Amino acid sequence: MNKKSSWEKSTCAYCGVGCGIKSRFNNDGQLEIKGDEQHPTNKGKLCAKALTLSETLTTNNRMLTPQILNKPVSWNQALNETANQLQNIIDSYGPDAVAFYVSGQLLTEDYYVINKLAKGFVGTANIDTNSRLCMSSAVAGHQRAFGEDCVAGCYDDLEAAEVVILTGSNLAWCHPVLFQRLKQAQQQHNTKIVVIDPRHTASCEIADLHLSITPGSDVALFNGLLSYLHTNDYVDQHYIDAHTNNITAALTTATALDLQQVSQLTGINEQQLHTFYQLFATHSRTVTLYSQGVNQSVSGTDKVNAIINCHLATGRIGKVGASAFSITGQPNAMGGREVGGLATTLAAHLSFERHDHWQLLSDFWQTDKLVTKPGLKAVDMFDTIANGSIKAVWIIATNPAASLPNSNKINQALAQCPCVIVSDCVDNNDTLRHATIKLPAQGWSEKSGTVTNSERCISRQRRLVPTQGEAKPDWWIITQVAQRMGFERQFNYINEAQIFAEHVALTATNNHPTQSPRLLNLSGLRHLTANDYDHLLPQQWPINSDGISHQRLFSDGIFPTQDGRACFIATPYRPAITQASADYPLLLNTGRIRDQWHTMTRTGLVASLADHIQQPFISIHPTDANHYQVINNQLVTVTSHYGEAIFRVRITTDVKPQQVFIAIHWTQQTSSAGSVCALIGEQRDPISGQPQYKAAAVQLSPLTYTTDAILTTTTTIALTELSASTALYWVCKKVAAGYQYFISSNLSSSALEKILMAHFMHSMQHDLRTITHNSRRAVVFNNNRCLASVVIHPHNSHHYSTTSANIIGNEVNDIEVHQFLNGEDKLASSDIVCVCKQITKQQLIDTIASNKVQDLSTLSRITTAGTGCGGCCTEIDILLNTTNVN
């Protein structure tokens, strides 16, 4: 019998909250994962995504060997070929003919070496990252206001605040553990919470006030606030005089709009505006937390500064419970910003604009090739790949074919690019289809290094399990290629600790507390040995030699600008570039759902996470549904100027009339046409270059088809064959013992059944079938094990239902098979609300009704729902409020 191993600490693979986990192998050899009670971020709590991480450690779709043109090769061949191809292109066309597109999911050490290679040794600043799509407006806003890209506050501020404003953030679903902390604080000291979001989201469940603003109008809202604070004497004049510049320009712009105009632009009535402005004005401990509803906009940077202006005007920056707080998305978006992974920064918060910074870095790296000006930002980089000027791109830990705007164009650009090198953990995603060289990287649990979370806390990610196949650490792959390009000496690291030490040294070089310091300073870690690094405890930067904790920045009102003062920025209101038109009358907003992560390469492997929301959907208001004559679960084609895609209708008042919402997660690997980025245009913020993902003009029309089918199998099926043989549309979802395919077709039920049986169930020996007037059901099994099932019925949107996958992969259980064949399978037509305990919406509704349950704790006691990670509690609250108990 195996013996339990001891607990090893690391950090979660997913979001920028940066929770600490601990893991060990249990007696069955399975990896157990728990929250780390000692990690300052989460103190033991985790969300459902983290709790199911061990289920993602599978060989399923794992890239196991390097490949050139999809043929397995040795590492030596792959690395030589990568180095040769890059070098040949550089020799023929110059360094700017190559580009690097990387990710906030890399570790700091990986990020440091790829940035060093590109900017310092290849001599191109064409290195950008998916943080361009995510954090670049916040970065630009911080630089304009504070002189450096720094988050002033910390998570404790959310608990210490009297008022918390969540703007453009669905914290409940996207940063669940931080949301739990906020919710608990609210219960303890009655924190007032304002949510600013065009949509009604799960985060609204704890809101005292929800401002459902007109998309893109945040600048008007916060300009209105600044004007209100000024006019009604709520500003901190002493702070403004002592610590800031440029208030006059900001005020002139802000006061150009009166309250009535603000109300018109934001769609918020004057009384609600007044309530919000009063709440802000009269509570000195106020935190404004913002995310993609702010950043991903053509006025993203101005939105950030309009918010910061209000905090500067009241002196509420870096004080206990008082800050403007940009929350990061990816686990190491912050680490990437530290090493300088964006095309617009050098490294270690050194700036292109300062010659002394340039000289410092040039000396530190001992190079004469250091780039002198910023490179191409993500969207421009892919435009330049499309026009043929960039001839080689190395993509690491990101899936641009699915996540960049106008994905049809991105796919074309990659398809005709002569050299597409992709380092990834999976063998297949939308981007890897275009790879000429594929390099298998170690993934979370195999890799080792550091990450920095939203509150500047550096934590170790540690190796927890052996590496699969021949995968290697990203830093190793990058440094091996660098060495083969002739930079042996500069990239001769033996482990990740050495790279971290170099990064630390760079942050400390010439960084004197008195002479225009960079706040990113890790000099306190200068003497870290490899062993110290292995045992590094989570800690927030700056980590100066003074040994003082710097939980908050700028508390003393001193900023890292030339004169030490922060800067107000005039932020004129500009309407979103995309306006709905007669051709495209609906405004499309996009974002995340609770249980999936980005393009699903990891969360898509976990059956329980697929149950909350099973298929790509479009949320639409009842009046629009009526106008377009569509009903719940119907499939519709959505078109924009850029492309088209297909979604299932969800009618809901969560969105306003003429606004629709689509989640970002489905790709061509998981659906035939559910990729939302096909619809998104390339409009972007002029300063940060961050795309406007939250406002695209679209049109919709019902999709006509005759037949629906749900095929459940123990093995994956060939998707191209599925598309070619039967399906007008399909979606693939992970279930416990295999996969479930939702198929829509123009074939008749009997024809579809014949084809599905012949193509995807043919090797199976035995089958049972039922045919009724409105459905055909079949189960096939081999040696008493159910291998596949299928349900087919004529399309009738009024009765769309899902079906249980329970029987698949199991020994034949006559009762269950019988139930399935008769359409009585238990899970049919109800989504799972509580993933941890697998409780469906229907079970909860039934329990509420039959037991006359009024409150969450009683419902949790009876059903166990909500007793796992707690991430579903807001949705259970909604059910409690909406279910009739009489």
Ligand SMILES: Nc1nc2c(c(=O)[nH]1)N[C@H]1C(S)=C(S)[C@@H](COP(=O)(O)OP(=O)(O)OC[C@H]3O[C@@H](n4cnc5c(=O)[nH]c(N)nc54)[C@H](O)[C@@H]3O)O[C@H]1N2
């Ligand atoms: N479950 C889950 N969690 C995640 C991720 C994930 O994929 N899944 N991804 C992580 C990453 S990388 C990121 S960047 C974060 C993103 O975290 P969030 O930014 O919280 O998530 P989004 O859903 O993209 O967008 C937030 C909200 O902005 C609103 N919004 C749209 N337009 C506007 C506007 O004009 N003004 C305002 N004020 N709001 C608007 C949207 O309706 C949406 O509810 O989540 C991280 N956490």
Ligand SMILES: Nc1nc2c(c(=O)[nH]1)N[C@H]1C(S)=C(S)[C@@H](COP(=O)(O)OP(=O)(O)OC[C@H]3O[C@@H](n4cnc5c(=O)[nH]c(N)nc54)[C@H](O)[C@@H]3O)O[C@H]1N2
């Ligand atoms: N419409 C719309 N589009 C959006 C957004 C939106 O709100 N709306 N949000 C944008 C934002 S904020 C973000 S952050 C992006 C995210 O978009 P992407 O970065 O494209 O999405 P991911 O699915 O996270 O892709 C990560 C890839 O890296 C691989 N990977 C994971 N870990 C490692 C590793 O350690 N090493 C290597 N080499 N590979 C690894 C995964 O298998 C996966 O293929 O999407 C953006 N796109």
Ligand code: SF4
């Ligand atoms: S909140 Fe974010 S970091 Fe924390 S457990 Fe959930 S996904 Fe992981």
Ligand SMILES: [Mo]
């Ligand atoms: Mo992100």
